[in-house]
Amino acid sequence: MTNNTVQQMLIDFNKEFTKIVLPDDAVTVVRPQAGLLKSLRENDVPIIKVCPPQANADMFFDVLKDVAGIVVKHKPDLEGDINKILSALPAAAEARELFVMQAFTPGTNLLESFNEELSPESLGFILNHVVKPFMKQYARKVSTFFAPEQWLKGACPVCGGKPTLALLEKEEGKRYLYCGMCEARWRFQRLGCPYCSSNESRFFSVEGMEQYRVYYCDNCHGYIKTLNEAMMFDSSNLDLFWEDINTVHLDLLALQEGYVNQPVEITAAQPTS
Known part of the structure; x- marks a missing residue:
C-alpha cells in the first residue's frame, strides 16, 4: 500500500468519523476542589487522574457501533475482528457501566474484561476512536481547570x-x-x-x-x-x-x-x- 493510498484512506475514514456528534450531556464532570487543582499543577498530574470523565454508557455503545461500521467499511479486512469484538461486549447494564468507566481510566487493561481472545490491535483501534469524541468534549469541559x-x-x-x-x-x-x-x-x-x-x-x-x-x-x-x-x-x-x-x-x-x-x-x- 503506497503512502498516498494510506493517506487517502485515513482522510476518507475520518471524514465519516468526524460526522459523529455527541450531545452536550454525553460527558459529565465534577469539578475538583481548588486545592486539588493546585496540587495537580504543582505535581504535573493530568486532570483525568483525579477528575475522570463520566461518559453516558448508552451513548458510548451507540458510538461504538457507529465506529465499528465505519471501520469495516474502510478496512474490510478487519471485519472478522470487529464482529468478534462486538459479540464479546458486555450485555448487562452494570457490566456495561463498568466497561465504560474502565475505558476512561488510564492504565486499565480492557482486554481482561473479555472472556475470549481478541486482537489487541483491532480492539485498540476501535476503542480509541470511540473514546476520542468523548475525550474531546471532556477537554472542553475541563478547559478552565488548567x-x-x-x-x-x-x-x-x-x-x-x-x-x-x-x-x-x-x-x-x-x-x-x-x-x-x-x-x-x-x-x-x-x-x-x-x-x-x-x-x-x-x-x-x-x-x-x-x-x-x-x-x-x-x-x-x-x-x-x-x-x-x-x-x-x-x-x-x-x-x-x-x-x-x-x-x-x-x-x-x-x-x-x-x-x-x-x-x-x-x-x-x-x-x-
Missing part, C-alpha cells in the same frame, strides 16, 4: 497523552503542543524534545511543504510534526485535527527512518494510527 500558557510539560494536561503535533503561532512564535486524543492545546518551550526533554533535536521538511517540519530526537527516537503558522497563506480556519491527518505522509517518512511518534495511552489495547 492554564495552557503555564503547563509547559511534554504530556497533555487533560489526559496525560503525548502530543501528536506542534504549532508555532505566527504572532510571537510560541510553540504549542496538540493532543491527538482529546485535542487539548498547551504551550511548550520553543526548542527541545517533548518526549524526553532533550534540548537537542533536528528536523527535516519536504519540498513544496515548507510550512511543515518534522523534528526528530536521536536521544529517544521520537518525532513530532510541526506547523509554522506564519508560513501559511490563510490560517483563519486552522484545524489541527485535520492538519495531523493531512500530513500522515510525514509520519510515514519519519517511521521509515526509525523514529516513532509517542502513542496516546487511554484505552486498554495499544492504540494504532
Whole structure:
C-alpha cells in the first residue's frame, strides 16, 4: 500500500468519523476542589487522574457501533475482528457501566474484561476512536481547570497523552503542543524534545511543504510534526485535527527512518494510527 493510498484512506475514514456528534450531556464532570487543582499543577498530574470523565454508557455503545461500521467499511479486512469484538461486549447494564468507566481510566487493561481472545490491535483501534469524541468534549469541559500558557510539560494536561503535533503561532512564535486524543492545546518551550526533554533535536521538511517540519530526537527516537503558522497563506480556519491527518505522509517518512511518534495511552489495547 503506497503512502498516498494510506493517506487517502485515513482522510476518507475520518471524514465519516468526524460526522459523529455527541450531545452536550454525553460527558459529565465534577469539578475538583481548588486545592486539588493546585496540587495537580504543582505535581504535573493530568486532570483525568483525579477528575475522570463520566461518559453516558448508552451513548458510548451507540458510538461504538457507529465506529465499528465505519471501520469495516474502510478496512474490510478487519471485519472478522470487529464482529468478534462486538459479540464479546458486555450485555448487562452494570457490566456495561463498568466497561465504560474502565475505558476512561488510564492504565486499565480492557482486554481482561473479555472472556475470549481478541486482537489487541483491532480492539485498540476501535476503542480509541470511540473514546476520542468523548475525550474531546471532556477537554472542553475541563478547559478552565488548567492554564495552557503555564503547563509547559511534554504530556497533555487533560489526559496525560503525548502530543501528536506542534504549532508555532505566527504572532510571537510560541510553540504549542496538540493532543491527538482529546485535542487539548498547551504551550511548550520553543526548542527541545517533548518526549524526553532533550534540548537537542533536528528536523527535516519536504519540498513544496515548507510550512511543515518534522523534528526528530536521536536521544529517544521520537518525532513530532510541526506547523509554522506564519508560513501559511490563510490560517483563519486552522484545524489541527485535520492538519495531523493531512500530513500522515510525514509520519510515514519519519517511521521509515526509525523514529516513532509517542502513542496516546487511554484505552486498554495499544492504540494504532
